[in-house]
Amino acid sequence: MGLIAAIEHVIKKPIWDCQMCGQCVLHDTGMTCPMTCPKTLRNGPCGGVREDGHCEVKPEMRCVWVKAEDRSRNMPLLPTVWREHFNNLRPPVDNRLKGDSSWKNAISGRDKETPPGWTPATEAPEAEAKA
């Protein structure tokens, strides 16, 4: 782990239980780390949430995504654009980035890279135009 990653870990671990996936999406998920979901789901709660809002896998824990959804709507000071991103389809995790600094990858744009087959063919020209 590099120096930047170490600093990031020291700050984010105690606050968000950061798992150092290296491609942070906290701001889009109500400042709740989706990698703390036992299924590491990045696109919302699974269908197994218990009647009390707790996790299927860890009954003592409130579902990470129940928490995230609540916070994305109700957390004070959260920028509107972050709230709006909550429903975005987040791409599959790039497992090569685990342990890396997500700050570094955000600055370089590495964390936005997706496999070529991820962007639908119908949207590809538009995506290229944006890039």
Next chain:
Amino acid sequence: MSRLGELLDKGDELIITGEAPVIDGGTLEDYEAKLAELALWCDAMNATDNTAAHAHASNVAMAIAMQRVGVEPILQVVCRDKNRIAQQADIMGVALHGVENICCLTGDDVTAGDEPEARRVFDLDGPQLIRLANSLKEGRYLSGRKIEPAPSLVIGAVENPATHPLDYRAQRAAKKILAGARFLQLQICYHPERLEAFVAALHLNGFTEKCAILPSVVAVKGPGPLRFMDSSVPGISVPAETIARVADADDSAEEAYQLVLEQCQHALALPGVRGLHLTDFRKDGSISRLCTDLGIRPRSERESRANDFALAN
């Protein structure tokens, strides 16, 4: 194209899907006999993927077996047991055998099954898997590598209308529809008001035109399975009064039948609902009785003559 695909293209006819029984040993002939009753009524049936995290004959083998005995399969693919490479291989593998219908699920956790010590995978999640299946349909693996010719796929998914966060469930369904799901088989729901709110939210926003909503019902024989689902199936809760209604009846089996009949009638009366997904735990001919009571014709009649069931608008 698959019958399910044709029905989805038509956009206004009843669709009945079913949960095929799992395979734990036996021959193809045994399996054909097990499928027989549901097959009379269903347009297509799920080749399940290690349901509730229990190992069974694989989804791929099951889909091919169904194809061989003349039942249209829907290949279920869950994210719990395999990574993205293996998931793509399974979808491409069944496509080789003419299977087109794919249902994408996140899947129960390993702790829901009888081998809770197993490693969980979840390399992708349900919505990502839908997008991946669409990529294959467009003629590309996730890597971008070309597939020629591209497989003809009919892609769907699942959603649970009855669990938390309740107000968010329709948005999650919408996310799956935007990712490319053309049908959604819903988790079994014992809270009619939750199902109503979920379907209404999708219908109001035009999503039911893009995607067939298929609420699930399960035919059970008494209060036992209701209690089991309430306590042990992740994401299903059964109100105490519903269990009591069946448990306290003079004829529990008949009361359980009436309950499922009411659930079907309620679901089919909701604007935006295109049909039902049926599971049979009774295995006593109740599915035939149920469809007959609902005024649904057998699949062969719907296919060849008239699929004239009046859906709510």
